[in-house]
Each structure stands twice: as structure tokens, then as C-alpha cells.
Amino acid sequence: MSTIVIGAGLAGLAAARRLQASGEEVTVLEAQPHVGGRTRTVRGRFLHDQPADLGASFIDLGQDLILQVCAELGVRLTPRTELFPRDPDGRATAASPLRNPVVLGGRLLDPAERDRIADEVRTALDASPPLPTETLPAWAARARLSPVARRAFLAQTGANPVEEPWATQMAHVEPLHIGTACWMLADGSDSLALALARGLDVRLEQPVRLVRRDGHRMTVETDSDSFTVDEVIVATPVKPTLRIGFDPVLPEWKVGALTATPMSQGGKVVAQYARGREIKERLGLAAMSDGPIGFLWARPVGPEDTVVVLGLVPDRADGVLHDEDRALKALDDMVRTVTGVEPQRLAGIVQDWPGEQYAGGVVSSLDGDFPRLVSLLGAAVGPVHFAGEHTAELWATSMDGALRSGFRVADEVLQRRRTREGRLSRTRRLSRTR
Incomplete structure (x- = not known):
């Protein structure tokens, strides 16, 4: 050997x-x-054997090696998608995620308020360019963001990486280099x-x-x-x-x-819902919040109008990741708030990555x-x-x-x-x- x-x-x-x-x-x-x-996937828990990806999910545009390997091995991808809309001038910046549905304090911001916040953040990025090592709270203070804009801006640390704002540097969010064009693995990560x-x-x-x-x-x-x-x-x-x-x-x-x-601390909550097409259409690209579910998106709609929705859960020492019922209820609440659809959860699973000794x-x-x-x-x-x-x-x-x-x-x-x-x-x- x-x-x-x-x-x-x-x-x-x-x-x-x-x-x-x-x-x-x-x-x-x-x-x-x-x-x-x-890149763990659980099978057999959801109807129609739809996969539940508990870890890595996305392949981003520019990640040519993994695309090549998938093609060579016959690994199927979902259709190309986006997670964030671009700013009005076509750029992808740290303001772009704020143009998706945003939930602050349990309240869904209306589109006009959301766009005002995104525009404020974009203007501040141009006026006060951040240093890569500057933390998000430090830059938000230096840029003099308004309280609501600061709160929304800091919420995105629940998406990438799954982390607390004080531990996240601006290099992770500006410029925005992920989620503008991406794929998922069709049969699970x-x-x-x-x-x-x-x-x-x-x-x-x-x-x-x-x-x-x-x-x-x-x-x-x-x-x-x-x-x-x-x-x-x-x-x-x-x-x-x-x-x-x-x-x-x-x-x-x-x-x-x-x-x-x-290592960033957090996990994932994944659930399968009925009324999949309606949830998928109303959710749009993705959504973010300052609550237990930092970031939310859905896989393509599956058989019998079911859909798998995935949420990232930052570990904020609030116990959510260690309580499956509470985590799944938080996901239900965010689906309801963002889409207006009363969620009918068919199955769910929670993954706590910091709790695993081999992760x-x-x-x-x-x-x-x-x-x-x-x-x-x-x-x-x-x-x-x-x-x-x-x-x-x-x-x-x-x-x-x-x-x-x-x-x-x-x-x-x-x-x-x-x-x-x-x-x-x-x-x-x-x-x-x-």
C-alpha cells in the first residue's frame, strides 16, 4: 500500500x-x-425520495473544475439559477442581497422600503469603500448607515458565511462573488x-x-x-x-x-412542503432575515407539487440548532412570512455542524x-x-x-x-x- x-x-x-x-x-x-x-445528503426522509442537502449546496459561475468533473462523471445539475438580483447598474455588491425579500424582527419589509435600504447601502459602499479585513459592523459604523439599513446589512452574515457579524469581514460580502449565477446538484450534494x-x-x-x-x-x-x-x-x-x-x-x-x-458555526434546516409551485414562485430567488433562519431558498419543484426548502441557521447560542421542533417551526414561520402561504410541512430535518466531532x-x-x-x-x-x-x-x-x-x-x-x-x-x- x-x-x-x-x-x-x-x-x-x-x-x-x-x-x-x-x-x-x-x-x-x-x-x-x-x-x-x-456534502451530506439524507435520502428516504422526504416523499418521492427528494434529497435533503445538509451541507454544501451551490456551484458558482467560475468554478470550472467542479463543473468539468461533474460532466466527466455524469453528475446531473439543476438548471442555472441566481440567488441575488443585481444592483440597478448591473453590478453585484453587498447591497444586492438586500434586494431580495428581507425579514427584520419578524416583519417582511415592503418592496419600496427594501429598495431604499439597498440603495442606501450601495451609496455608502461607493462613498466609503470597505477594506477587506474590516468587519461588517465596523464598516457600517464608519459608513454611518441608518439603524434599519445597518440591521438589514448585518443580517446577511447568516448567509455567507454562517457567522456572527462581528466575526465576518467585508471580504466575504464585497464584492459579491457568489450566488449571482449558480447550480445545485440535481440528485443531492x-x-x-x-x-x-x-x-x-x-x-x-x-x-x-x-x-x-x-x-x-x-x-x-x-x-x-x-x-x-x-x-x-x-x-x-x-x-x-x-x-x-x-x-x-x-x-x-x-x-x-x-x-x-x-470554523464558522451554524447549521441547516431542511423541510419538504406541499403547494410547492406557489411557495417557489412567491419566494423568488431567496430571502434573508435577522431571525433564526438567516437565509432561505428552495430546490426545483418536485413531484405532486412538493418542494424542498432549505434554511441556514447561524449558531447564535440561542439553542435553535439543538431543538429540531423549534428549528423547523422557525422555518415554517419564515416561509409563511415571506410567501404568504400557510406552510403544510410534510417532513423535515435539522443539521448542527459544530456538534459533529468530525466536522x-x-x-x-x-x-x-x-x-x-x-x-x-x-x-x-x-x-x-x-x-x-x-x-x-x-x-x-x-x-x-x-x-x-x-x-x-x-x-x-x-x-x-x-x-x-x-x-x-x-x-x-x-x-x-x-
């Missing part, structure tokens, strides 16, 4: 697939009983992971406890097995990576980079010194390589970024293999000439 990959999310599966295609012997160890990582996993040696429910280096070989230990290999790829999120023991211990610069990268949060919060931090997170330590959405130099925190990181580390392993074989070949030639 030449390589162990720790983690069967998109990054780990992409790495394993490329290595195997190059003739490498590779095994993937996954702590969970399923592949996909944070994990359909790509399932396609990548086909033909691979993936061993589920094998949490890795220790990675030990013995001379030129690596030993990887789980609760029940031990594997001896040449190379190890760690393709787990930031927090689970910090749970793995390394012998020798990872260098200070690597541990520092991991501990300096928090630890929604996505990495790559703030501050972004390029340098990502470089450190992705750098190898000898034969131990690191992948994941947090290590991607392009489209970090996304499914596309996870794929890119997996292919990158696979190429690193193959390059190390070629270099090592070249050295052995030169050594043999020198031995024969003596």
Missing part, C-alpha cells in the same frame, strides 16, 4: 481517484459511516462524492487516531487497524485535523496555522492574512500532505476548492514518488559503475 488518505470528503476522494488513475495503491479511511464529508468514490478502496467508520513516522515509512492507526504506507494525505477539516496525533509532532508553523483558522463547523473562516495562511495550511510536512477546502488557493471554502486541493496533493505525492524513484535509479547506476 503506497498512500493512505484520511477523510472521504471531496478533497480526499479527488486525491485518491487521481492517485489510483496514476497506478498508485491507495486506501481512504473515513470516520463517518458515509462518504461526502460536509453527495452525488458527486458517490461518483468519485466508485472503484476506490474506501473504509468507513475508521477514525484515524495516530499518524507515526518510522524512518522512511508511515504508520496510520485507527481504533481497529494499522496501515503501513509511504505517504499520508490528511483531508479532514481544521478541527478534526487537530484531534489526530502525530509522531513526530507537527511543526509549530503548521499547528499555528491550524489553530489560527476558526467541527460549517466551513473554515479564512480571514486576515489569507494567502499566507492558506499556503501554510496546504504545505506538506515531509510525507504528510494536507488537503481540504481550507487549503485551496482558489475558491477556498467551496466544493470546487476542495476538489482543487485534492488534485493538488495527489500531484505532490506523485512528484515525490518520481523524485524518490529517480534517486534510487541514480544510486543503482552509481553502484554498478564502482
Whole structure:
């Protein structure tokens, strides 16, 4: 066995697939009983087997790698859609999400008030250009937004990332680089992971406890097995990576980079409703609020006029994510408020990502010194390589970024293999000439 990959999310599966295609012997160890990582999809809970995506949902325009991989593997996409309307001049800015339905304090803003707020924010963006590292509350204060505009503007942190306003920097929302044109995976977000996993040696429910280096070989230990290999790829999120023991211990610069990268805290509530066409039409592109459901959208209408509606839930220490009934009721309330339709919920499910030890949060919060931090997170330590959405130099925190990181580390392993074989070949030639 030449390589162990720790983690069967998109990054780990992409790495394993490329290595195997190059003739490498590779095994993937996954702590969970399923592949996909944070692209998890629940099936069988909703009528007509409609998928419930509990994690990543969208592929954005410009994420060409994941679009290419989906096409190669025959993974179906939904029709292209948008999440936000553009500003009147055609630009996509931090004011654009405010042109969708907005709920403040449980009240749906009327279109005229909503547009006035969006125009105020857009004018402030032009007059007081934000710095990338400036937090949303800090910029709103410096730009002197009115109280209602400030409240609406800060509410969008419940969408991307799922985070509290004080922890969100302006680089996440301005310029607006996601949601202006996007796709969802038609058969559920994990359909790509399932396609990548086909033909691979993936061993589920094998949490890795220790990675030990013995001379030129690596030993990887789980609760029940031990594997001896040449190379190890760690393709787990930031927090689970910090749970793995390394012998020798990872260098200070690597541990520092991991501990300096928090993960956004929140989850998702997903429900299936009757009267799907009416809900979908009245909802429009998406909606946002300053309540328990930060952001709301719907999948395409399914059989028998059903629709799956998804809501992002920031973890504001209010207990919503830990109370399924309360979270689903909050989703019902927002559907009712935004659409005017009395929701008839057929089924629902809630996912709390921070509560999972093998996730630890929604996505990495790559703030501050972004390029340098990502470089450190992705750098190898000898034969131990690191992948994941947090290590991607392009489209970090996304499914596309996870794929890119997996292919990158696979190429690193193959390059190390070629270099090592070249050295052995030169050594043999020198031995024969003596």
C-alpha cells in the first residue's frame, strides 16, 4: 500500500481517484459511516425520495473544475439559477442581497422600503469603500448607515458565511462573488462524492487516531487497524485535523496555522412542503432575515407539487440548532412570512455542524492574512500532505476548492514518488559503475 488518505470528503476522494488513475495503491479511511464529508445528503426522509442537502449546496459561475468533473462523471445539475438580483447598474455588491425579500424582527419589509435600504447601502459602499479585513459592523459604523439599513446589512452574515457579524469581514460580502449565477446538484450534494468514490478502496467508520513516522515509512492507526504506507494525505477539516496525533509532532508553523483558522458555526434546516409551485414562485430567488433562519431558498419543484426548502441557521447560542421542533417551526414561520402561504410541512430535518466531532463547523473562516495562511495550511510536512477546502488557493471554502486541493496533493505525492524513484535509479547506476 503506497498512500493512505484520511477523510472521504471531496478533497480526499479527488486525491485518491487521481492517485489510483496514476497506478498508485491507495486506501481512504473515513470516520463517518458515509462518504461526502460536509456534502451530506439524507435520502428516504422526504416523499418521492427528494434529497435533503445538509451541507454544501451551490456551484458558482467560475468554478470550472467542479463543473468539468461533474460532466466527466455524469453528475446531473439543476438548471442555472441566481440567488441575488443585481444592483440597478448591473453590478453585484453587498447591497444586492438586500434586494431580495428581507425579514427584520419578524416583519417582511415592503418592496419600496427594501429598495431604499439597498440603495442606501450601495451609496455608502461607493462613498466609503470597505477594506477587506474590516468587519461588517465596523464598516457600517464608519459608513454611518441608518439603524434599519445597518440591521438589514448585518443580517446577511447568516448567509455567507454562517457567522456572527462581528466575526465576518467585508471580504466575504464585497464584492459579491457568489450566488449571482449558480447550480445545485440535481440528485443531492453527495452525488458527486458517490461518483468519485466508485472503484476506490474506501473504509468507513475508521477514525484515524495516530499518524507515526518510522524512518522512511508511515504508520496510520485507527481504533481497529494499522496501515503501513509511504505517504499520508490528511483531508479532514481544521478541527478534526487537530484531534489526530502525530509522531513526530507537527511543526509549530503548521499547528499555528491550524489553530489560527476558526470554523464558522451554524447549521441547516431542511423541510419538504406541499403547494410547492406557489411557495417557489412567491419566494423568488431567496430571502434573508435577522431571525433564526438567516437565509432561505428552495430546490426545483418536485413531484405532486412538493418542494424542498432549505434554511441556514447561524449558531447564535440561542439553542435553535439543538431543538429540531423549534428549528423547523422557525422555518415554517419564515416561509409563511415571506410567501404568504400557510406552510403544510410534510417532513423535515435539522443539521448542527459544530456538534459533529468530525466536522467541527460549517466551513473554515479564512480571514486576515489569507494567502499566507492558506499556503501554510496546504504545505506538506515531509510525507504528510494536507488537503481540504481550507487549503485551496482558489475558491477556498467551496466544493470546487476542495476538489482543487485534492488534485493538488495527489500531484505532490506523485512528484515525490518520481523524485524518490529517480534517486534510487541514480544510486543503482552509481553502484554498478564502482
